[in-house]
Amino acid sequence: MSTVSADVRVPEPPEHSGRHWLLPSAVIHEFEPDASRPGRRPRRTARDWIVDFTCFLLAVLVGIVGADAVTDNPHVPHALAVVDQWTGALACAAVWLRRRWPVGLAVATIPVGMFSDTAGGACMIALFTLAVHRPFRYVAWVGGVTIALIPLYFWLRPDPELTYFVAVVIFVLLTAVLVGWGLLVRAKRQLMLSLRDRSRRAETEARLRAEQAQQLAREAIAREMHDVLAHRLTLLSVHAGALEFRPDAPHAEVARAAGVIRESAHEALQDLREIIGVLRAGEADDAGRPQPTLAALDHLAAESREAGAKVTLDNRVTDPAAVPASVGRTAYRIAQEGLTNARKHAPGAEVTVSVSGAPGEGLTISVRNPRPDGEIPHVPGSGQGLIGLTERATLAGGRLEHGPQGDGGFGVRAWLPWG
Structure with missing residues (x-):
């Protein structure tokens, strides 16, 4: 765009x-x-x-x-x-x-x-x-x-x-020619003004379309900001909470948690820097690093496991590189937001990420987690992440459903067009 x-x-x-x-x-x-x-x-x-x-x-x-x-x-x-x-x-x-x-x-x-x-x-x-x-x-x-x-x-x-009849006919015709000539000149001027008004309207409509495109681009950037930063900051929150409640943890675990915090903070700053760069440049493709696609799901799952989450990735797509970039990027953001929500609202529960589909059938992605053991923690949230995912899936031509499951857990399921 x-x-x-x-x-x-x-x-x-x-x-x-x-x-x-x-x-x-x-x-x-x-x-x-x-x-x-x-x-x-x-x-x-x-x-x-x-x-x-x-x-x-x-x-x-x-x-x-x-x-x-x-x-x-x-x-x-x-x-x-x-x-x-x-x-x-x-x-x-x-x-x-x-x-x-x-x-x-x-x-x-x-x-x-x-x-x-x-x-x-x-x-x-x-x-x-x-x-x-x-x-x-x-x-x-x-x-x-x-x-x-x-x-x-x-x-x-x-x-x-001249005879009476000839004189009358000549002057009547002369008067009619004068009037017709004047009306022709007036019509030509009105045509010039009409073309000028049409040109102004076209320029105004072009400006409005550009502003609308710019607004849509900024909304897309805002959704990217929420999806990316929420994932990074959740990692920070989880490991910082672990250090707070287990000050007597072994030195190796403390060092590993501190390393994850440092790396997540660095990644969050890098993502924020890229987003600000996009906003300044006005182009959605000016980011320093390439946008993630479906092939990056393995790295996302590994990153969540390193943070202590239990993640099972069931990727049945034989050739993730064949998935269109826009569809793969949307699927990645859905999985990322699902893992972020599961880490915040169901800590310790095993999260299952399933991806399947083929060209002509569409791409289906689901993120499910069972009810966590013990009391469900109350984590403040605005719900904008799921709203943003629904909008993202709709813009991609697909659909997204989310809500509680029969076993007390929570699930997110989306279908995206492919081919």
Whole structure:
């Protein structure tokens, strides 16, 4: 299982290689957390200034053409032509406000466009801006009213060069193209924002999965800590208790017990040092020594016998090396915890460790001890060892049962998948 460093930061918005000026402000402020604060308008980018100036220039050019057409139109009085031109000039200047008030500008250009040919370019820019920056309902109302007034406009002010029907069709199609173009630009921007949100969600989910994997790894390390240290410390407790209650024991037994205490303390410190190293490195495979497998059961039984326990190992697996490492490690920890519990709660009782199985059938391991002679000692315990073993077996795809036996003893039985 791989984990990540504990220093996990919240994912930042996607970078754009210093080319923010290529994006519109309506999009770029979504990538800048500070720009999304309430009451703060997105600042214009260089692209915005270029687009705004182009729109203003286009409105002016169309306005000049419209002003010439008004001057040459015999159906328009001179005074109305002057008002038309001044109104168109103001409408062109108002194009610079299209980003701040797109709806208001589009609504205001509807009556203006009814009597001013010079404002035609500004009206088109306002309608296009509305389609880009506002939802479709606003575009539908303003665009629908604009299209509905086109026949009335050419009825009041006929075009000197085009017939009534041709002029109406051309301007209706032009309005529809402007609206469609604006909606296409808006859809493209929304797609960019959607991809950005999807990227953020993917990074957040990846971070959460990494944190979950890290938490599972730490829980596994905690179980290893309990299984390993409980076994070592139990040896210390047993031999220290023997020295306490038998101070007159022969010198050879005292020396042997002291040697076991020293070795167990050294092994416990070594295991604790490895666990701390794993926690610091963040990787479960960084331990200094290889993890025990099923082949290490003989050494575990011999170690318990040296501590004074009566252990009978019945290993019917013909080739322990063929057992998968994860399954063998789980079986080893089950046997280790069973021997530790038997040593604490049933001192002096003979413990039987049985292992059997084959590929395709699974691996079965049991640790049993009879009721000890005399009074059962009261040893404090939290019960977390058996809970951890149950979780370990479940994670390995197996099952574990434990509890008192009919003869008053205690047994632990587990089945683990193999192949």
